[in-house]
Amino acid sequence: MLKAGDIHIRDPFVLPVTGEKRYYLYGTTGEEAWTSAATGLDYYTSVDLRTWEGPYPAFSPPAGFWADRNFWAPEVHEYRGRFYMLATFKAEGVCRGTQILAADCLEVPFLPHSQGPLTPRAWECLDGTLYVDVDNQPWMVFCHEWVQVRDGEICALPLSEDLTMAVGQPRLLFTASEAPWAKEIVSKDRRSYVTDGPWLHRLASGVLIMLWSSFSEGGYTIGVARSACGDILGPWRQQPEALYAGDGGHCMTFRAFDGRLYLALHRPNPSPCERPQFIPLRETDSTVEIG
Numbered sequence: 001m002l003k004a005g006d007i008h009i010r011d012p013f014v015l016p017v018t019g020e021k022r023y024y025l026y027g028t029t030g031e032e033a034w035t036s037a038a039t040g041l042d043y044y045t046s047v048d049l050r051t052w053e054g055p056y057p058a059f060s061p062p063a064g065f066w067a068d069r070n071f072w073a074p075e076v077h078e079y080r081g082r083f084y085m086l087a088t089f090k091a092e093g094v095c096r097g098t099q100i101l102a103a104d105c106l107e108v109p110f111l112p113h114s115q116g117p118l119t120p121r122a123w124e125c126l127d128g129t130l131y132v133d134v135d136n137q138p139w140m141v142f143c144h145e146w147v148q149v150r151d152g153e154i155c156a157l158p159l160s161e162d163l164t165m166a167v168g169q170p171r172l173l174f175t176a177s178e179a180p181w182a183k184e185i186v187s188k189d190r191r192s193y194v195t196d197g198p199w200l201h202r203l204a205s206g207v208l209i210m211l212w213s214s215f216s217e218g219g220y221t222i223g224v225a226r227s228a229c230g231d232i233l234g235p236w237r238q239q240p241e242a243l244y245a246g247d248g249g250h251c252m253t254f255r256a257f258d259g260r261l262y263l264a265l266h267r268p269n270p271s272p273c274e275r276p277q278f279i280p281l282r283e284t285d286s287t288v289e290i291g
Contacts, residue, residue: 001051004276007044011073011127011197011250012264012276014049017106021257022047024106026058026074026085027266030274038071041087043106049256049278059085059101059110066116067091070126073197073250076106077130079138084163085110086140088126095121098128098142100163118157118166124148127250130163131156131200131232138163139232141173141210143195146185152176152195154212156232171233173210179223179238181245182214197250205285206230211243211251211263218245220269224287239287244279253281253288263290 009027016023025044032038040061044054058074061067067089074087083103090096097117101110119125119142128142138159146152153175158168176182176193184191196213203209208227215221224239244251248267255261261281266274281288 010266010274013075014254014264015076028072036069041074073127086128095124097125127197141198146192146194150192154195154198174236176214180240181216181242183216199252201253213249216245219247220249221245222249222251
């Protein structure tokens with residue numbers, strides 16, 4: 001049995017499976033996050049969020065798979081009776097992008113579902129998440145990376161009903177510099193703003209918020225944006241103060257089997273120290289708060 005502190009992953013994602021009363025934990029394999037020879041993605045299971053079993057294989061690239069590095073940020077969503085994994089991949093000379101994988105159950109490895117990444121092929125993209133709107137239209141919300149656009153973007157891409165292809169053009173939701181708390185980073189003499197890890201959360205009040213990560217004076221940081229119209233295309237307004245500025249981020253929310261709301265994130269951000277953490281959240285009518 002493992003404690004969370006024993007699990008070296010980034011970008012943790014928790015899927016509670018009610019029928020099993022079991023939590024499935026996915027994430028970027030810490031040892032392979034920055035290598036050029038990624039071997040796959042794993043998962044862990046727990047009944048109490050304190051002790052975990054695993055790792056078990058969640059995805060192993062089949063022969064001829066297009067990517068060999070940056071196997072990042074896997075998310076697993078149940079959609080129309082199947083499980084779909086959105087994960088980011090890259091190869092030398094090929095832009096990073098988010099592809100969709102699928103499986104009929106969680107105990108078997110996922111296989112490619114879309115033909116390569118659904119994010120634009122000429123864009124450096126990462127951290128795609130699935131959002132289904134009130135009209136049952138699926139969207140991929142993702143980051144257009146700061147390495148290409150300097151002021152990192154978060155965009156929304158409409159998907160086909162079967163999640164195999166994009167059915168429209170990406171729509172810009174906001175840029176990183178719109179957040180008052182966001183701080184520029186300097187990389188190779190270039191000043192940029194980062195966007196990472198968008199996550200959509202509908203409050204009990206009906207308000208739609210997005211949690212996302214960048215950098216602030218506190219290091220890796222989680223902020224909150226709010227949709228003024230209650231749906232994916234916004235407009236989006238940034239919460240002036242960060243939700244979490246303790247050098248942790250790339251988060252998501254989930255409800256434990258007792259109904260409590262949690263924030264999953266990795267902390268600290270520098271490798272090889274990053275570990276998954278689960279922090280209680282509370283909802284207000286307009287946002288979420290730690291505690």
